[in-house]
Amino acid sequence: MRVVGGALGGRRLAAADGIRPTSDRAREAIFNMLASLQLPEGATVLDLFAGTGALGIEALSRGATHATFVDSSPSAHEAISTNLTTLGVAELATVVRSDAIRYLTGDSGAGGAQFDVVFADPPYLFDGWAELLGSVDSDVVVCESDREIIGPRWQTYRVRRYGTPVVTVLLRGTALLRDGVRRDR
Secondary structure (H helix, E strand, C coil): CECCCCCCCCCECCCCCCCCCCCHHHHHHHHHHHHCCCCCCCCEEEEECCCCCHHHHHHHHCCCCEEEEEECCHHHHHHHHHHHHHHCCHHHEEEEECCHHHHHCCCCCCCCCCCCEEEECCCCCCCCHHHHHHHCCCCEEEEEECCCCCCCCEEEEEEEECCCCEEEEEEECCCECCCCCECCC
16 A cells, blocks of 8 residues: 655555555546546545545645544554554654544544544444534535435535445535535635
8 A cells, every 4th residue: 555646756655454445446536536636636534434545645746735643443543653653743743542433433532623624434334424524614525435425514515435435525515616616715
């Protein structure tokens, strides 16, 4: 597994035991979709169920200013920390060992923090999407699952299937103008 694009493009990432990483092809597509929203340049990102940290690291490589990585697994925490240090971007990141929902609801960290982009790539059997989407303080959420994700108060921007994984990009109703440009950019 490697960083696909940006300043760190081509650099290898350490894997975590038992983690299903987002494929290079899917990550490239995700960041092409985000580029049409003028992201992640200058953004703060939250990588939930971070695994190896590939999505957040990809965002940093492409100009995000800070990434917060959240995963409850000790091996994921170790892989993320190793990857950030090896790539020389640890000062641009925060790594939190926590359950994603607990983190979002403030029980272990987020406490009302707002992010420009949230990546959510839980295990496919995850059934807490409604609670997760209801707790996120962001206008853009990139969901990876084995099915399209739909949430109240969210509009579907793009849905793409990459074999079993389905990537859904959700936007808050007011996140975009009709021409697809973010209001605050």
